[in-house]
Amino acid sequence: MLRRTSALLAGVAAAIALVVVPALPAAAATGTITGLAGKCVDVAGANSANGTAVQLYDCNGTGAQQWNVVGNGQIQALGKCLDVASGGTANGSLVQLYDCNGTGAQNWTVSAARDIVNVASNKCLDVTGNNSANGTRLQIWDCAGTANQKWNAPGSGGGGGGSFVVSEAQFNSLFPSRNGFYTYSGLVAALSAYPAFATTGSDTVKKQEAAAFLANVAHETGNLVYVTEIDKSGNYCDASRPYGCPAGAAYYGRGPIQLSWNFNYYAAGQALGLGNTLLNNPYLVEQDSAIAWKTGIWYWMTQTGPGTMTPHNAMVTGAGFGQTIRSINGSLECDGRNPAQVQSRVDNYNRIVGVLGVPAGNNLYC
Known part of the structure; x- marks a missing residue:
């Protein structure tokens, strides 16, 4: 292996912008939702009980990480819906799994910019504290365009963990x-x-x-x-x-x-x-x-x-x-x-x- 003796040049410009969200595609799509550090949106313990935490976790191919993005705005796993606890709209409101009920707490859009936005609050699905550790809870937060709010979701062109021209x-x-x-x-x-x-x-x-x-x-x-x-x-x-x-x-x-x-x-x-x-x-x-x-x-x-x-x-x-x-x-x-x-x-x-x-x-x- 060639020993690296030259310094890679640093300097990254970060741009943060407010999000304009197009409507969710009408067709359903199923697969993993990946985000920060390439990890998956996961239902803790693969538990389908109401109120079960939704978290970031290593992708493992289990049903706890298979999400169905459907045309009515719902994002489902294990037969239940991605839900903002207590219908919260404030920054930091936690996200959970709950019986699908058609409320605004369960109405999401997936944007072309790879944001997943809760319509009722106009806030983005967000990794708490920008922490990529397994078990980090997901929440909603003002959309800022940061990496902890970017997702590859089924139906957004990047579902199932993304795709690559090399098989x-x-x-x-x-x-x-x-x-x-x-x-x-x-x-x-x-x-x-x-x-x-x-x-x-x-x-x-x-x-x-x-x-x-x-x-x-x-x-x-x-x-x-x-x-x-x-x-x-x-x-x-x-x-x-x-x-x-x-x-x-x-x-x-x-x-x-x-x-x-x-x-x-x-x-x-x-x-x-x-x-x-x-x-x-x-x-x-x-x-x-x-x-x-x-x-x-x-x-x-x-x-x-x-x-x-x-x-x-x-x-x-x-x-x-x-x-x-x-x-x-x-x-x-x-x-x-x-x-x-x-x-x-x-x-x-x-x-x-x-x-x-x-x-x-x-x-x-x-």
Whole structure:
């Protein structure tokens, strides 16, 4: 695995806006509802009793996480409805399971912006305290556009945990010897963080972007074998940052893009709605597959690194695969600095587009 010696560039702009909610689609749709950290909306204990807590929990495929979004505004699981306790409309009113009764407390809309809004209160389904821990209660809160209010729900184009232009069978064939940490389900769950990833442009462009991402990931991780950097002796702490290095020197490379340095853990955590969680506990990136994948997609979608554009923009604008290399590690590899490493990335890309059945396009080198 290539040792990461260049600093990933930080800096994420967050935009918060009020929500305009279109009507729920008339047709019913069933599947999981995924949100913060790729976790699922879950009925505590799979208990169908009235008043049972609705919470965030690791996705596990059980009936407690199968939701039916129906045309009358109801969202149902275990034969009962998603309900705001006592018909509350104030911020912080908790959400529960209850007999379907047609009241405003059970009338929800799923927006194209991936908000789930209670019509009676005009407030959004929200993860309490922006906390991704298992068992965190769900509530309603003023819609703010933050990550703890974004959901992939059936019928919104992202139900069932999301979808990806690379099938699970293709993923398995591309990485037959991968570390079990890098799960396909974790990757699919991570898609909720940036819905434009591998969904922009023509079908060919979508697959080319997915191939470009996986090609760079394959290079960084030895074909998804390494979860962490091999040599962890470096000090990736920039103590001049105002938030410092609460985890000491432990900001070595982790995950599919080998996220490193305290400022990147800070920026990724802020952008993904995790606050200072990754800054305080960078080990989470090597412990939670969905979060690891999200950090990779965060970099891909938002960071230019030593390049002039994000890797996402490089692929969807036709600038070419070579510009993704420049954005990830161009200061060490491009312009003849390390042609063998560049060739490794290009070889991975050609292999993956071949599996996906699309052309590689132009400008493969940097």
